[in-house]
Amino acid sequence: MNLFQYVSERWDRLSLQALLHVSGVVQCTVIAAIIGVAVGVLVYRSSAGSAIATALASTILTVPSFALLGLLIPFLGLGVAPSVVALVLYGLLPILRNTIVGLNGVDAAVTDAAKGIGMSRFGVLTRVELKLAWPAILTGMRVSTQMLMGIAVIAAYAKGFGLGSEIFSGLTRAGSANSLNQALAGTLGVVVLALVLDGVYVLITRLTVSKGAK
Numbered sequence: 001m002n003l004f005q006y007v008s009e010r011w012d013r014l015s016l017q018a019l020l021h022v023s024g025v026v027q028c029t030v031i032a033a034i035i036g037v038a039v040g041v042l043v044y045r046s047s048a049g050s051a052i053a054t055a056l057a058s059t060i061l062t063v064p065s066f067a068l069l070g071l072l073i074p075f076l077g078l079g080v081a082p083s084v085v086a087l088v089l090y091g092l093l094p095i096l097r098n099t100i101v102g103l104n105g106v107d108a109a110v111t112d113a114a115k116g117i118g119m120s121r122f123g124v125l126t127r128v129e130l131k132l133a134w135p136a137i138l139t140g141m142r143v144s145t146q147m148l149m150g151i152a153v154i155a156a157y158a159k160g161f162g163l164g165s166e167i168f169s170g171l172t173r174a175g176s177a178n179s180l181n182q183a184l185a186g187t188l189g190v191v192v193l194a195l196v197l198d199g200v201y202v203l204i205t206r207l208t209v210s211k212g213a214k
Helices: 003-009 009-045 047-061 067-077 080-104 108-116 120-157 164-172 179-208
Strands: none
Touching: 003 009, 003 164, 003 179, 009 047, 009 120, 009 164, 009 179, 047 080, 067 080, 067 120, 080 120, 108 120, 120 164, 120 179, 164 179
16 A cells, blocks of 8 residues: 555545644643743743743753653643643743844934833833734744644653654554554655644735835
8 A cells, every 4th residue: 555545545644634734733822922922922031031041941841751741641641632732841941032122223322212102111112122023933933833843743652632643553563464554654744734834924924014114
C-alpha cells in the first residue's frame, strides 16, 4: 500500500487528528500571547524586569520537551493538561521578547503627543503603544505557532492531542506493515498544517497592520 492509499483509507482518523493538532496549537498560542503580552506590558519600562522575564522564558526552552512533560505528568496526569501547559510555556519567549521590543520601539514623541491631548496612561498604552507594537507581537506569535507545531508532536508522549500519536505509533512499529506510511502521514500532516497556519498569519498581517506600521 502506498502513502496515498493509506491516507485515503484512514482519512477520517487523520483529519480528526489534524484538526485536534492545529486547534491545540492555536489555543496554546493564544494563551501564551495573553500571558506574554501581559508580562511584557508589566516589565518593558524596566531594563532589569525585562531581562529577568526574558531570561526565565529563555530557560524554559533549554528544557527538553520529553523532560518537561515527564516533570508535569506526576502533577497533571496524562492527557491534554500537561501538553497544554508545556506548549504554553514553550510559546512564551518569542511573544514576550517581541512585546518588549515592540513597546520599547514606540517613538516617545508619539506617546508625548497622545498625553498632550489628554489621554490617560492606560489610554496611551492600549490605543497607541500596543497598536504600534502589534506588528512585532504578531511576529512573535507567528514564530511561536511554527515552533509549537513541531513540539506538539511530543504531546503524544503524554497521551496528548494531535498527529504525534500517528508518528509515534509508526516509529514504534518500524518494520511492520504500513509503519512507514503511518509515520510519514503524521509528519507530512504537521508540515502542511504549519504552512497553512503561516499563510493565515500573512493574511492577518495584511488585514491588521497598516503600511505605515510595517
